[in-house]
Amino acid sequence: MDILSLSRIDEELDSFEVAALCFLCQDVLNRKRLESVREGRELFLRLREKDLLKNSHFLSQLLITIHREDLLSYLETDSRQPEQESNPQTDASPALSQYRMLLYQVSEDVTQENLNKMKFLLSNKLAKGRLDLCTTALGVLAEMERQNCLSEQTLEVLEETLMECDAQLAMKIKQYRTGGFLSRETVPHINQRGNNPQTPVRPSVTVTQPSCEDGERLFTDSDPVFPSDSIGYYPMTHNPRGWCLIINNEHFETDELTNRPGTEKDKSAIESVFSRLGFKVKVFDNLTAAKMLKVVEDLGKMNHFDADALVVCVLSHGEIGCVFGVDGGKVTVRSLTFPFTSGECRSLAGKPKLFFIQACQGSGYQRGMSPAVSPEQTEGRGTFESDAGPVQSIPSDADFLIGMATVEECKSFRNTKEGSIYIQELCRQLERAGTRENILTVLTCVNSEVSKGEYLYHKQMPEPKYTLTKKLVLPFI
Template sequence: MDFQKLLLDVGKALSKDEVKALSFLCTDILNRNPTCVESAGDLFSRLGDKDHLSAERPYLLTELLIIIQRTRLIRDLGLSDRASETRSLISPYRTLLYNLSEEINDAELKDVKFLLNNYLPRRKLDENVSTLELFLEMEHMELISDNNLNLLETIFQSVCPMLNVKISQFKALQGKRQKNNLFANLTCKNKDGEPSRHRRHGWIYSVSSCFLDLDANVFHGGDDCVALSHQLSGLNTETSPCASLDGHCKCRAALGIYPMTAAKRGICLIVNNYNFNSDSHQKREGTILDEECLDKVFAWLGFVVEIKRDCKSEEMLSVLRELGSRNHSLMDCLVCCILSHGKEGCVFGVDGNHVPIKELTKPFNGLNCTSLADKPKLFFIQACQGTIEQKAVNICTDGPARSDDSIPSDADFLLGMATVPSFVSFRDIKKGTWYIQSLCQNLVQMVPMGSDLVSILTKVNADVSQMTKSVGVRKQMPQPAFSLRKKVVFPIPEAPPPSLPH
């Protein structure tokens, strides 16, 4: 009865258009025309009859509400904790069509219908026919399908070219799935002749284990980087068919791009520690400006921004673990920004206790957060990594030093550090930190150019280096370390970029 009451409450909260959207998303599950669905209650009953929705299995409801961006309704009804890490029931193709429909305005829809005059009956192009209904008719006439979107691309090229970016990203995702299926069907034998436990993601596990064995200096640049290629070339081919770069498999696929097709890009968590209880750490004046800029930029990029302020060390860990326990299956990636005092390999809570950076990234590795597997996890750390510094007017630093390895030991991570080990990072008490301000400015300038994230961070390195020289202090050099396997390219937002301080 409680679950039925919950479904009733959801139905009352949804508009007619939202019910139609949910019905459209469930087309493949119900195996029938969604126009037959009369109400939210009717839809939920049909899903229940097919054992897709029940008190024991409410996951589909949460997934549907996330897709149509009714996240507040999820929170209000206490559904957020019900999310599952099981495979999504809604196909990426169906989600793509819904997301495309949300981006088409009335004028553009008229143009689309005009271009379809030679393909569809005129009554199917009436003014009252919605975008989703139009897509359904195109499917019915076999004009589009999950592996044939050519006509849609041709039409969008004339009406709204930006939408073809979403289709291209969807195609990239489909290609990735096909490759994964190919790897899944390969039998990898271990030394005892038994199939490998890591068959599906064998090469990912091999590269990850290689990272565990590497000295941290490999990621710090210089001649030691040569060690990385030696480690990779020595991977045992018995672990994975593609483990050895020069092995018999000879995988030479071009560097791909992580798919970015979800309605929401992902969660962007900002942990901003300003007011420290410890006598050994001063207030981090200027950090509020960093928080505001990060909030504006990542919201512009399509992220749902969450902000936590003045966290003790245990609170920081708790916040990250809770975020890692969520279902990210309908998200493209994760961003986490830590603004605090720090020392090498660690950041401080406001209680003065340190937290190893590896403990902050651990909740999101492939074993602890399966819904983020194969997706980029991006961490930006504004904190000192040592004590070496020189005087500067109106400049504060973010903390003292101790050696520790901070590189995440799993695939698909990027760790953007404000400075290299043993050095301080600098914070202007009026303008914010050099690193975060440069990061935000370059994201705003370079994302619309189609630049990938590593290229953007390279520009950040150059800018911060020039800034430090110009005010006469010891050079600060940011340090990106990563185990990314593809390029991170954010889709170009339709909204104008946010205004940032200069």
């Protein structure tokens, strides 16, 4: 492989990704030599010295494993994969070991809460000073190996520790020990002429089990059989996590659209919770339709390689398929999300992009009855208004989530003093459970709480729509 391609890949890797690559290379490079590696080019030099970069096959495996498929375009190789030998770990075509991939996959699925539990449970087995320096699950696993507490033949301590934190992860270790680990390894074809990756081959699944006649598979009666959890988690390793953009339209310039008192409460709540979640928050107030488009287009052109995710919140009026600028101009949801698709913003490819939109999806009301309320009961508490407008178009691109305040053809509600029903509940649920629960679980709780209320004699039902490909947990920094 040429130095220029390796240099370009090195420029795109952050310190966490370099550490992950070093961990994955511990079976082919001396651990002592890897301890001093801090940058990708240092690792590549060591791999070249061992003749492990004769072709791009091994490096492709590494990049795919750490979910940096976007860097494969820098590689040039024959469209044919190296022939499979009886022993895949050859000098001509080195392969990542199943053991190393198992540990990496486990590390991806360890939440911050479970990482803290692991360190506590291992404190009587590992040197505490060294353990305190570990800030990631991968670091803990590497430290276990360094102190001879973990190896391909000795997985019991790791399995016992994970059993106290996450039974499914512990089951992965047990499946590996009994020969039933499911590999997610894959190597896509690379187009040599165009230097662009072809459609990636989906991960192949290989199962290693004791051989049986007639294709039978062996399981023990004492153990439940779980399907392999190949979903995994989106990595949340950067500080800051990325950008949180808030477009807050309150004062409208057209008589057809009323002002939106109470929206400043939503803006403050969003700014507070996503700042605590580690995002850089940028607020734009009272934008016209053209300026709304300009803001998202400019954000899409930025470099997001050092980000884990993107959050965009739009607080405005709207109608089916669009939101309104303060000038009454319409902005479709598709035009809001398009600048961040993988084709337009490669630095966000494979990363979650969250859109939360406080707006109606039509002019209708959801049926529901509530007791009559006297004027005295509402005095000083604000009144409920509807945000007439919405968002319907859902992009087919992967890794998007669009949280809608209400279902299609119905209005959403905002309290003129306390803020909108949906955004306020969303922020409450993120505060309560966002650091340990999958985002879809959080949004289900939002649905449940909002659906219990009655507003202007009517109901409201939020609706998340998503194309996420992994679980997403947003830990506080």
